[in-house]
Amino acid sequence: MRNIKLLIAAVATLGAILLLAACGGSNGSPTDAVSSGTSAPASLAGQTITLYNGQHEQTTALLVSAFEKHSGVKVKVRSNDEVELGNQIVQEGSNSPADVFYTENTPVLEHLREESLLAQLAPSTLAAIPARFNSAQGDWVGVSARVSVLVYNTSKVSPASLPSSIMELSQPQWKGKLGIAPSETDFQPLITAITKLKGAAAAEKWLAGVQANSKIYPDNETVVTQVNNGESEVGLINHYYWYRLRDEVGQGGLHSALHYYAAGDPGDLLNVSGAAVLKSSSHQAAAQAFVAFLVSKEGQEVIAYSHSYEYPLRPGVSPASSLRPFNQLQPASISLAELGDGSASLELEQKLGLL
Amino acid sequence: MNTFASPSPTVEGRWARAWSRRRRWPLVTVFGATIAAVLVLLPLVFLVIQAQQAGWDATSRLLLRHNTAVLLWNTLRLVVVSTALCAVLGVGAAWCVQRTTIPGRRMWAVLLVLPLGIPDFVIGFGWVSLEPSLQGYLAAVMIMTLSLYPLVYLPAVAGLAGVDPALEEVARSLGLGPWQVFWRVTLRQMLPAVLGGCLLVTLGLLAEYGAFEIVQYQTFTVAIFTEFKLGFDTAAACALSLVLVALGIAALAGELPLVRRGRWSRSGAGARRAIVRVKLGRWTIPALLGLSTLCAMALGVPIGSLVYWLIRGGSTTLPSASILTDAAHTAEFSAGAAALSTALAIPVTAAAMRHRNRLTVLIERLALLPQALPGLVVALGLVSFSVRYALPLYQSALELIVAYAILFLPLAVVGVRAALAHAPPRLEEVGRSLGRRPASVWLRVTLPLIAPGLGVAFLLVFISSSTELTATLLLRPTGVDTLATQFWVYTSDFSYGAAAPYAGLMVLISAVPAYLLSRRMAAIARRGQA
Numbered sequence: 006m007r008n009i010k011l012l013i014a015a016v017a018t019l020g021a022i023l024l025l026a027a028c029g030g031s032n033g034s035p036t037d038a039v040s041s042g043t044s045a046p047a048s049l050a051g052q053t054i055t056l057y058n059g060q061h062e063q064t065t066a067l068l069v070s071a072f073e074k075h076s077g078v079k080v081k082v083r084s085n086d087e088v089e090l091g092n093q094i095v096q097e098g099s100n101s102p103a104d105v106f107y108t109e110n111t112p113v114l115e116h117l118r119e120e121s122l123l124a125q126l127a128p129s130t131l132a133a134i135p136a137r138f139n140s141a142q143g144d145w146v147g148v149s150a151r152v153s154v155l156v157y158n159t160s161k162v163s164p165a166s167l168p169s170s171i172m173e174l175s176q177p178q179w180k181g182k183l184g185i186a187p188s189e190t191d192f193q194p195l196i197t198a199i200t201k202l203k204g205a206a207a208a209e210k211w212l213a214g215v216q217a218n219s220k221i222y223p224d225n226e227t228v229v230t231q232v233n234n235g236e237s238e239v240g241l242i243n244h245y246y247w248y249r250l251r252d253e254v255g256q257g258g259l260h261s262a263l264h265y266y267a268a269g270d271p272g273d274l275l276n277v278s279g280a281a282v283l284k285s286s287s288h289q290a291a292a293q294a295f296v297a298f299l300v301s302k303e304g305q306e307v308i309a310y311s312h313s314y315e316y317p318l319r320p321g322v323s324p325a326s327s328l329r330p331f332n333q334l335q336p337a338s339i340s341l342a343e344l345g346d347g348s349a350s351l352e353l354e355q356k357l358g359l360l
Numbered sequence: 361m362n363t364f365a366s367p368s369p370t371v372e373g374r375w376a377r378a379w380s381r382r383r384r385w386p387l388v389t390v391f392g393a394t395i396a397a398v399l400v401l402l403p404l405v406f407l408v409i410q411a412q413q414a415g416w417d418a419t420s421r422l423l424l425r426h427n428t429a430v431l432l433w434n435t436l437r438l439v440v441v442s443t444a445l446c447a448v449l450g451v452g453a454a455w456c457v458q459r460t461t462i463p464g465r466r467m468w469a470v471l472l473v474l475p476l477g478i479p480d481f482v483i484g485f486g487w488v489s490l491e492p493s494l495q496g497y498l499a500a501v502m503i504m505t506l507s508l509y510p511l512v513y514l515p516a517v518a519g520l521a522g523v524d525p526a527l528e529e530v531a532r533s534l535g536l537g538p539w540q541v542f543w544r545v546t547l548r549q550m551l552p553a554v555l556g557g558c559l560l561v562t563l564g565l566l567a568e569y570g571a572f573e574i575v576q577y578q579t580f581t582v583a584i585f586t587e588f589k590l591g592f593d594t595a596a597a598c599a600l601s602l603v604l605v606a607l608g609i610a611a612l613a614g615e616l617p618l619v620r621r622g623r624w625s626r627s628g629a630g631a632r633r634a635i636v637r638v639k640l641g642r643w644t645i646p647a648l649l650g651l652s653t654l655c656a657m658a659l660g661v662p663i664g665s666l667v668y669w670l671i672r673g674g675s676t677t678l679p680s681a682s683i684l685t686d687a688a689h690t691a692e693f694s695a696g697a698a699a700l701s702t703a704l705a706i707p708v709t710a711a712a713m714r715h716r717n718r719l720t721v722l723i724e725r726l727a728l729l730p731q732a733l734p735g736l737v738v739a740l741g742l743v744s745f746s747v748r749y750a751l752p753l754y755q756s757a758l759e760l761i762v763a764y765a766i767l768f769l770p771l772a773v774v775g776v777r778a779a780l781a782h783a784p785p786r787l788e789e790v791g792r793s794l795g796r797r798p799a800s801v802w803l804r805v806t807l808p809l810i811a812p813g814l815g816v817a818f819l820l821v822f823i824s825s826s827t828e829l830t831a832t833l834l835l836r837p838t839g840v841d842t843l844a845t846q847f848w849v850y851t852s853d854f855s856y857g858a859a860a861p862y863a864g865l866m867v868l869i870s871a872v873p874a875y876l877l878s879r880r881m882a883a884i885a886r887r888g889q890a
Contacts, residue, residue, distance in 0.1 A: 055838055062849045084849065085833040088589045089736070093834055095594065096740055100747040102755065102838070116592050188573070188590065223573040226854060236492045246854075253674045253854045351590050355425055360586045 050077025052291045054104040057094065059087025060278060064313040065107065071307050072298045078291045087113050088190070094283070095120060104286040105295050107148070110190050111279050112346045114145040124282045127293050133300040134318045138277050141342055145281035148299050149308050149315035151243040152334055153195060153274045155264040156229050161238045167264045171195065171272025172203070174239070175214025183219045184228045184237030187359040191225065191243055191276055193347035198271040198339050200349070209353060216357055226250075233261040243276060248314035248327070268335035274344075275336045278315065386798040392707030397723045399704070399766050400730060406741030407605065407733075410598035419599040422587070428580070428603075435579040435607070438500055439565045445505040446561045449654060450512025451554055455542065458520045458881065460638045462647050469517075469878035470871055472651070475658040476510040476823045477870025479844065481851070482863050483507045483658070484574035486665035500577035506658040507571070508564055511771070511820070512557030515778040518816040519553025520546070521884050522782025525635045538638055552619050553778030560774055562611050563731035566604050580604065581734060588736060601737050608732030612725045663867070666860045673857020675850070682841070687865050690842040693757065693832075694825035694869075697764030698772075701821040702814055704765065705772035710806075713780055714788075724773065731770035735830035738767050743834060760835045764825040771820035779813020780806075812884055815877045823870040843869070 058065045062084045069080045083090075083103075091113040094101050101122075108114055117123050123144040130146055131139050138147030155174075157167060162182075168174060174183055186192060200208040220237050222228045228240040229250050247263050266272045280299050282292040298304045305317035309324050316324045316331050324331055354360045411419065457468050475483070484503050487494055494502075523546060531545045532538075547554075569581045580603060587597040640647055670676055705727070712724035730738060742763050746754045753759050783806055791801035807814075829844045836842065841849075843862045850859030 061853065063853065081838045083838045084845075086589075088592060089830075089834065091592065092588065092594050092740060093743055096743045097747045100751055100754075113592065188586070190590065193590070221576050223576070226852070227574075231492065234492070249854045253856065254672075255674050258672070346592070348591065351586075352425070355586070358427060360582070360590070 049291050049294055051079075052288055053079040053081060054286075054288045054291045054295060055081045055083065055102050056295070057090045057103040057106045058082050058084045059090050059106070059108040059113070061109070061311075061313045061315075064308060064311040064315075067307050067311050068299065068304055071303065072295055075298060075303065076291075076294055078294065080295065091116060094122060097285075098122075099285045101283055101285045103283050104288050104292040105280060105282055107278075107280045107299070109278050111140075111145070111147070111277050111341055112190070112344075114140070114279050114281050115346055117281065118142065118144040122284055124284045124286070124289065124292075126282060126296060130293070130297045130300055133297075135320065137340055138318050140279075140281075145279045146296060146300055147277040147279050147318050147341075149278045149305075149313075149317055150275045151245050151278075151315055152265075152336060153191065153272060153276065154242065154244045154247075155239055155266065155272070156232045156242050156247050156261050157239045157264055158232050158235050158237070158260055159262050160260055161235055164262075164264070167239070169267040170270045171241075171266055172199070172207075172211060172270075174218065174241075175211045177218075179218045179239070181218065181220075182238035183215065184222055184231055184240035185215065185219045186222045186224050186228050186241075187354055188223065189225055190347075192241070193350035193354070194274055194276060194344050195241065195272060196350035196353060197344050197347055198274055198337050201339055201343055202271045202337060208350075209357075212353060212357055212359070216359055221359070229261070233259065235260065239264075241272075244328070245314040248325075249312070252312060265329070265334075269337055271337050271339075273334070273336045274339070275334070277318070277341060386802060388799055388802075389707040389711055392704055393711050393720070393723055396704040396708045396727055396769065399762065400726050400769065402745055403730065403733060403738040403741035403766065404605070406744050407598045407601055407737060410595050411602055414593075414595035414599040418596065422583075422596055422600060423603075428583070431578060431580045431583055434497075434577065435566065435581075438497070438504070438577070438579060439562050442501050442504045442508065442565055443558050443561045445501070446509040446512045447554060447558050449505065449509040450557055451516050451547070451550070453509070453513050453651060453654065454516035454520055455546070456647055456651060458517060459546070459635065460640050460647070462640055462644065462651070464648075466878055466882060468651055468655075469881065470874045471655045471659060472513055473510050473819070473823070473874040473877075474867055474870055475507055475662075476820070477827060477867050477874075478507070478659070478662050479827045479829070479847070479863065479866070480507055480568070480571040481574070482662045482666065484571040486662035488574055489665055489668075490661060495576045497577060499575040500572055503571050503575060504565060504568065506654075508561045509654075509658070511560040511564065511774075512554060514816045514820055515553040515557040515560075515774050516550055517881060518775060518778035518813040519550035519781070521812045521881060522553075522779055523549040529636070549782075552781040553774075555615055555618055556774035556777050559611060559615050559728065560731055560770060563608050563728065563770065566607055566611075566732045567734045569734060580607075584734060585736075594740065598737065601734065604732055604734075605729065608729050609725075611732070612728055616721070616725070663864075666863050669856040669860040673855070673860070675855035676857030676860070679858070679861045683843075683846070683861060683865065686841045686843050686846050686862070687869060689840055690826050690844070690866070691869055693760055693764065693842065694822045696757075696761040697768065697825040698818045698822040700761060700765040701769050701772040702776070702817045704769060705776045705817055706814075708769075709773055709776040709780055710802075713777070714785060727773050728770040730766055730768075733767075735767060735828065736834075739763060739831035739834040742766075742831075755835060755837055757837055757840075760832065760837070763831045763835050764821070764828060767828065767831060768821040768824050771824060772817040775817025775820055776810065776813050778816065779810035783809040812880060815880055819873050819877050822873050826869055827866055 056069065065082060069082055072078065073080060087108040087110065090106065094103060094106065094117060118140060125143050126146055131143055134147050139145065155167065196208055196212060199211055222231060225242045225246045229242050229246045231237050232240040233250060233254065244263060247261065251259055280296045282289065282296055286292045300319055302319065302322060305319040305322040308315055308317045309322055314325055314328060316328065453472050456462050457465050457472065483506060487503055527549065528541050528545050531541045536544065567581060569585055572579055572582065584597050584600045587593045587600060708724055708727045711720040742759065746759055787805050788801050791805045792798065827844055829848055832842055832845055836845065843866045847859050847862040850862070
């Protein structure tokens with residue numbers, strides 16, 4: 006008998022602990038939201054939405070607080086690596102707590118579209134951004150962009166010796182001088198672009214040459230840091246990594262600069278960051294309002310003035326003044342759809358042992 | 361004068377058999393072991409379900425594509441060498457601190473544990489920024505040894521606390537020198553603890569990813585993460601993870617016959633002897649140099665790079681007040697996980713040691729397996745189950761605590777095992793023969809005996825949870841940050857100066873329980889009782 010009493014006591018204790026912990030975890034109920042909405046429909050004010058954020062967290066925080074002020078909707082933010090969030094959304098399925106997904110790249114959004122997890126965006130939201138930056142099916146919208154460039158160490162490399170095309174980097178004179186991060190999501194689009202513009206054989210030859218010339222780094226942040234330190238002389242990155250490094254090390258610690266390839270070169274690619282509303286969201290109107298805000302003039306200006314150094318995609322909003330103007334960029338003529346999900350490039354990398 | 365339990369098969373054997381027939385399982389043990397088994401099975405079931413979706417054809421294609429033989433060879437040679445190094449460092453350091461007259465023992469006891477509280481990323485990054493050419497096999501061996509040796513050190517400390525010094529005295533009186541006493545008596549007595557620690561290192565190396573990414577060393581886990589991150593293919597990644605499970609099972613099965621041999625508990629009249637520390641004499645300086653070098657490499661380099669970030673980083677500001685909230689969350693979740701893990705580890709280990717049969721041994725081995733699984737797999741498994749069957753708990757503090765408890769249950773099991781090996785079953789039998797119920801015997805006899813081991817188990821889980829990132833990012837309540845998540849936010853944005861205080865606080869938070877444990881250990885050594 007006493008054993009049974011003991012068991013009951015144990016179960017009761019465990020139950021009490023579970024209950025306490027569950028209560029402790031559910032802070033921030035919807036009633037916390039203070040409605041201060043002015044311009045947005047009154048029905049939205051006081052609602053709470055959940056944002057799964059794979060973008061630069063500091064910029065997202067600025068966007069969220071501007072939106073909260075503007076609409077009276079409270080936004081709970083959950084930040085993580087975009088691919089992990091994507092995997093999580095797939096596992097969550099129709100029970101996902103996420104209302105909006107905001108990412109650094111578009112392939113993960115394309116993947117969720119293929120799984121039929123995204124809702125159609127409002128036509129006015131899609132119309133705010135040039136169609137070539139949006140999902141062809143209207144499931145996600147482009148928000149901002151960055152351009153792939155070459156970073157070089159200013160004390161080791163003279164600007165005159167820099168290549169006009171990314172294709173030259175496979176030649177032997179760059180042996181031991183190049184730094185790359187082939188496991189980053191930004192690397193496969195380069196291979197895909199070369200495949201589309203120069204053919205599959207040329208792409209494989211290029212990648213093998215680059216592999217022979219390169220030091221391999223875990224991520225773009227390390228590539229730009231090591232080029233700045235002189236460990237590598239040149240490196241393949243997106244432009245904004247260099248600007249963010251400049252903010253951290255200051256002019257005194259800066260020993261590198263950016264180099265843009267010739268017009269239309271396959272190395273010169275626009276990588277787009279996008280946003281989507283989840284089909285499973287039970288706050289469709291508020292979620293749509295958030296994505297509409299991201300591409301509104303106000304939202305795009307937040308991006309332009311933040312320290313993310315990305316190009317806002319809405320026509321008429323200019324980027325940070327230290328960036329090369331958007332209309333002077335001459336990226337390769339290749340669409341986001343043509344870049345696809347990058348699986349062929351991934352297999353090529355694996356074949357050569359880069360991953 | 362103490363007498364020692366000798367394996368005399370005649371009278372004692374009959375007694376033991378008679379008692380084990382009458383011995384009943386306390387219900388709490390059954391209950392706890394069942395919960396532990398169910399929790400550990402969750403991620404494994406998830407893996408199998410996902411792997412089935414990938415299918416055998418796709419999986420075998422993946423194995424071919426990923427140059428599996430090379431990856432497995434890389435994994436194997438890293439595991440063997442790093443585990444051996446961790447064993448030497450962990451045992452050596454534990455012996456120096458617990459059993460010799462080395463100066464500054466209290467300080468070493470705390471410092472030697474702390475590398476566990478530094479995220480691998482910081483250790484790897486510290487070394488790579490000190491010496492950028494540090495890449496490949498040797499770099500991986502060094503960095504992993506420096507960050508994992510506490511997994512041997514702490515169980516070894518718990519094991520040493522259980523060894524009756526009288527055994528060593530007898531050996532000395534029979535003419536053995538200090539080294540022979542250590543080798544033939546002390547080390548053998550510590551065996552269950554040390555083997556457990558080595559198992560944790562081996563399994564942990566199988567699942568490690570972040571540090572290898574920094575030093576560009578490719579093990580099998582790299583293939584798994586490629587499928588997750590670039591291929592966006594959870595099914596394929598899970599199918600590949602089953603290879604890790606197989607390797608983990610091989611390691612677990614390999615250790616089993618090693619621990620089964622021998623008998624470690626003392627039982628005899630009178631109190632335990634107080635510890636007589638070995639006088640190091642002229643070996644004091646070399647021993648001090650050894651410990652200093654180890655701490656400088658494992659602790660000094662990463663902390664040095666944090667200080668460098670603080671001084672040189674453009675993003676350095678006074679951390680916002682929210683750092684205290686983040687620290688409180690970290691401490692709260694980690695303490696919850698440490699308590700839950702330890703509570704689950706006791707019945708699992710006790711069942712396997714006191715009621716040894718196929719089922720109880722299987723549960724104990726199962727409980728060690730999560731150490732070989734990438735955190736992402738365990739976390740996605742919990743996501744998948746909780747959204748279907750426990751939606752109100754999804755992304756709650758409780759779920760995060762449960763996730764940590766599953767991930768770090770192996771650490772708790774090894775800590776408890778190290779202590780329980782020295783708690784003599786005969787004392788429990790005496791307790792029961794006096795009419796006490798099994799549960800009451802547990803509370804009044806066994807628990808006090810294994811208390812230091814429970815402290816070690818708690819500490820291991822607490823420190824590991826406080827730096828955990830992957831599962832935290834997936835399962836934390838939305839809007840809640842820990843020190844690890846904020847550290848991640850800043851470092852993924854180059855704001856190393858702003859990130860440094862968060863890593864520093866992680867180390868400090870680990871130092872508090874480490875200090876308390878070292879005081880307790882010192883008290884045990886003085887009083888001569890466990």
